[in-house]
Amino acid sequence: MRLAAVDIGSNTVHVLVADVVRDRLEEVAHYVEMPELGPQVARTGAIGSRGKAAIRALRSVLARASAHHYDHLIAGATEAIRVARDGEEFARQAGDAxxxxxxVISAHREAELSFLGVASRHAARREWVMVDLGGASTEVAIGRAREMVRWASLPVGSGVLASTYLADPPKPEERARMRRAALRELAQAPDGDVERLVATGGTASNLPAVLAKRNPPSVLTSDDLLQCEKRLDGARALEVSEKVGLPVNRVKAMRAGVEVLLLMLDWYGLAVLHISHEGLRHGMLQAYLERGGAWFR
Incomplete structure (x- = not known):
């Protein structure tokens, strides 16, 4: 059986196509575009006309995914759509399209689904922490093996932080203000004596390529993150984009995202983070296999 999952996030629209082989998911294809709903919602409280761009992006990624002839499609939306006053109407329009x-997935269910996806490959025996860094929120979950035991949704995301605090290229004083704002929100993160931090989301999955295009690492140290920050901040986003092979908007969001990941490492007293390319969409598909049409509840 071949399944597809669409995730309409605060920065991005993703579609994952995967085969189910012996009750496990094997990725077939993944497509993404960046309509950036989060900054619009943060400024105005509504999606408004930006919804048209998001629906165009949705149609675009699904047109590419359709070449893989999946059997069933599921679709979810996260933080920007949750909090927008016109979020439910946008979700209806997107579904019609x-x-x-x-x-529209609740914050708690989003944390559960992301944890489910990440834990399928990265669970540790003792306590560990998953950090799903999105465009407008960050889901943090403490796990023991494959059980999520505590969680929180923090109102910090790479897209909203970048658009609120950082110029192009960022100035040191802007980074300092952004760092202070993000650090205030970390007080809501769940406590835990964790042995491992696993990060998922767009910033986490793309940072290794900033360090090395060939054989990008799957584990990053604090020094690696600081090196990424230096490279991302070293010129205007267009120039950095050409050097690292990532879209301009992704570069801008990652400038904020790398700061959040540095703060998370420090918060939990760790020196390295593990990168997970599994996350929310993998969790959505696993939940569909377990619960069918009730996967989002």
Missing amino acids: IGTPVH
């Missing part, structure tokens, strides 16, 4: 209901 793709012929599949778009479910």
Whole structure:
């Protein structure tokens, strides 16, 4: 069986296509675009006309995914759509556009689904922490093996932080203000004596390529993150984009995202973070296999 999952996030629209082989997911294809709903919602409280760009992005990624002839599609939306006053209407319009209901996922369920996806490959025996850094929020979950035991949704995200605090290229004083703002929100993070931090989301999955295009690392140290920060901040986003092979908007968001990951490492007293390319969309598909149409509840 071949499944597909669409995730309409605060920075991005993703679609994952995966085969189910012996009750495990094997990735077939992954497509992404960046309509950036989060900054618009943060400024105005509504998606408004930006929704048209998001629906165009949605149709675009699904047109590419359709070449892989999946059997079933599920779709979810996260923080920007959750908090926008017109979020439910946007979800209805998006669902009509793709012929599949778009479910607005609660913060708690988003944490559960991301944890489910990450734990499928990265669970540790003792306590560990998953950090799903998105465009407008960060889901943090403490786990024991594959059980999520504590969680929190923090109102910090790479896209909103970058658009609120950072110029192009960022100035040191702007980074300092952003760092203080993010650090205030970390007080809500769940406590834990964790042995491992596993990060997922767009910033985490793309940072290794900033360090090395060939054989990008799967584990990053604090020094690695600081080196990424230096490279991302070293010129205007267009120039950095050409050097690292990432879209301009992704570069801008990652400038804020790397700061959040540095703060998370420090918060939990760790020196390295593990990168997970599994996350929310993998969790959505695993939940669909377990619960069918009730996967989002």
